Amino acid sequence: MPEGHTIHRLAADYAERFVGRTVRATSPQGRFAGGAALVDNQVLERTEAHGKHLFLGFGPPPRTSDKLQSRGDPHRWIHVHLGLFGKLGFGGAPAPPPTDTVRLRLANATAHADLRGPTTCALITDAEKQAIHDRLGPDPLRPDDDGTRAWQRISRSRTTVAALLLDQKIIAGVGNVYRAEVLFRHGVDPYLPGRDLSRTAWDAIWADLVFLMAEGVRHNRIDTVRPEHLPEAMGRPPRVDDHGGEVYVYRRANQHCHICGAEIRTADLAARNLFWCPGCQAGRGGG
DNA sequence: ATTCCATGATCAG
DNA sequence: TGATCCTGGAATC
16 A cells, blocks of 8 residues: 555654664565675664655664764665555564565564565665655655645646656655545646646645645545545445545546546556546646 | 456666 | 566456
């Protein structure tokens, strides 16, 4: 379930269980054996997320002779990207025998974490980490980021706003669900060219992503339906299917819009499924 | 038992 | 645009 909120949540989950102590690192699957060996018995100093990229920063364990055991800067990082299929499973100790798909297991006396199916799991340097930050756009979940840089690119682009929202160089962390839902919440036609989006609409979209994705971190799932449109408020049945949260359009093709009743539409856009309401999102967003 | 599909992204052409 | 990588659960045969 990896959009940006998931990654920020995982950064916190890793930190809570492992930061400040030495960890045992292994790669039961073998594909990250070398990297795991290099951080084995080191201290997880801190964790960080930028968009869908997760960074685990390691430093050497303090020597007993050190008087002040101040946490140093990590001298190497594990860079994780879950891709579409990657998953992390946290559990207690002792850790059960790993299955053969576990790329990376971290474990200490009280917890373990198993990483499976990531598209990236690599040991990188500080410079390589910086290069990743440099090619990512602002992230609604990073407190120091704002949407200005994204706006500069969006407002000059003929590309559709739906495609721009998934471009991690422009804005980091938005995935297929938040894309569909935030465009719905602001009544923006997904096919609107970026240059035709109003500054006002963009500012509202950015602020909404900051809010929605923070909620996503808190609840560990994507909920985008405003209180007045929740099933209880409207007397409609709750979403039965899969992944949890209440949504307006994502994976609701051919169902009726909660607000206007029109049939939700779906289309292929850059190899991803796009969902929108033709009634609520008809050619608007230019403000 | 097999195929399909997914909240991602890169690379070749 | 299409092929490819990564995994597992649901749908389909």
